[in-house]
Amino acid sequence: xxxxxxxxxxxxxxxxxxxxxxxxxxxxxxxxxxxxxxxxxxxxxxxxxxxxxxxxxxxxxxxxxxxxxxxxxxxxxxxxxxxxxxxxxxxxxxxxxxxxxxxxxxxxxxxxxxxxxxxx
Amino acid sequence: xxxxxxxxxxxxxxxxxxxxxxxxxxxxxxxxxxxxxxxxxxxxxxxxxxxxxxxxxxxxxxxxxxxxxxxxxxxxxxxxxxxxxxxxxxxxxxxxxxxxxxxxxxxxxxxxxxx
Numbered sequence: 001x002x003x004x005x006x007x008x009x010x011x012x013x014x015x016x017x018x019x020x021x022x023x024x025x026x027x028x029x030x031x032x033x034x035x036x037x038x039x040x041x042x043x044x045x046x047x048x049x050x051x052x053x054x055x056x057x058x059x060x061x062x063x064x065x066x067x068x069x070x071x072x073x074x075x076x077x078x079x080x081x082x083x084x085x086x087x088x089x090x091x092x093x094x095x096x097x098x099x100x101x102x103x104x105x106x107x108x109x110x111x112x113x114x115x116x117x118x119x120x
Numbered sequence: 121x122x123x124x125x126x127x128x129x130x131x132x133x134x135x136x137x138x139x140x141x142x143x144x145x146x147x148x149x150x151x152x153x154x155x156x157x158x159x160x161x162x163x164x165x166x167x168x169x170x171x172x173x174x175x176x177x178x179x180x181x182x183x184x185x186x187x188x189x190x191x192x193x194x195x196x197x198x199x200x201x202x203x204x205x206x207x208x209x210x211x212x213x214x215x216x217x218x219x220x221x222x223x224x225x226x227x228x229x230x231x232x233x234x235x
Contacts, residue, residue: 033220044122045210045226052221091163097220106218107153107176110163 002027004092004111011116013082020067021077021114023092029053031097034075035108036066040088048090051075082118089113123147126211126227134235138199141230143211145192151175151214152194153224154186158207169194170217201234208232 003026013019025034036048051059051066059066067076079086092111123146133139145152154166156179165178169188180186183201188194198205208231212224 029220031220033222035223037226042228043208043231044228045212046122047223047225050221050223095220095222097218107165107168107178108212108224109165112162 002029002032002094002096002109004094004109006092006111006114008114009112011114012119013079013116014119015084016081018078018080019082019116021079021090021092021116023075023077023111025073025075025092025094027073027094027096029096033095034066034068035093035095036064036075036077037091037093037110038086038088039091039113040085045091049077079116084118084120087116087118089115122225122227124211124213124225124227126230128230129228130231130233132233132235133201135201135203137201137234138197139201139232141196141198141209141211141232143194143196143213143227145194145211145213146225149213149215149225150192151217151222152188152192153212153214154180154194154196155210155212155226156207157210157229163210166196168217175217198232203234206232206234 005024032053034051038046049061065078091113095108125144151170166180168176186196208229212226214222
């Protein structure tokens with residue numbers, strides 16, 4: 001079974017500084033995808049970044065980058081030059097391969113989230 | 121804007137009632153997913169449809185049902201509502217049915233309050 005662990009319930013960062021949000025995962029699959037989503041106070045879930053388990057390079061999307069350490073099963077999100085608008089809940093998620101027989105096991109599994117607050 | 125449309129945005133109802141949540145996926149996406157987000161359970165997968173057919177079930181109660189119509193929009197029906205059903209219900213869509221690379225794009229959610 002897949003499991004995502006986010007050990008930081010809350011984080012604070014000063015505006016313009018970088019911050020790392022931790023995510024570890026557990027899976028027996030060789031092929032999987034790792035995702036980060038942002039949920040601002042307004043409630044919507046916004047896709048940020050994706051990393052495939054076979055991708056050799058860390059994913060980057062603007063100010064977001066994913067520090068992928070496969071051997072350690074970690075997929076930390078790094079936000080550079082934090083902005084006040086980055087204050088939100090951040091979720092790490094994982095999806096297994098299509099070859100899993102159980103349909104529910106192929107679904108996106110979420111961690112418990114990290115509430116990030118950017119201070120002016 | 122993710123391109124996924126959910127209505128209504130807010131819903132307030134009483135215990136024992138029945139409600140219907142509606143979702144229109146992104147243009148071209150064939151797969152629709154329903155998730156429930158609550159404070160105690162976090163984000164839980166409920167059910168997935170692909171091109172009109174049910175593909176996977178998660179922690180969905182028997183009082184809940186869903187369907188995907190020929191125009192690909194989906195509805196989640198919640199009946200005999202209980203206080204514990206109060207939650208934020210998300211619809212998401214993706215282009216394909218499965219695949220670890222398939223990104224899900226979420227709607228803005230329906231906040232259900234059962235009083």
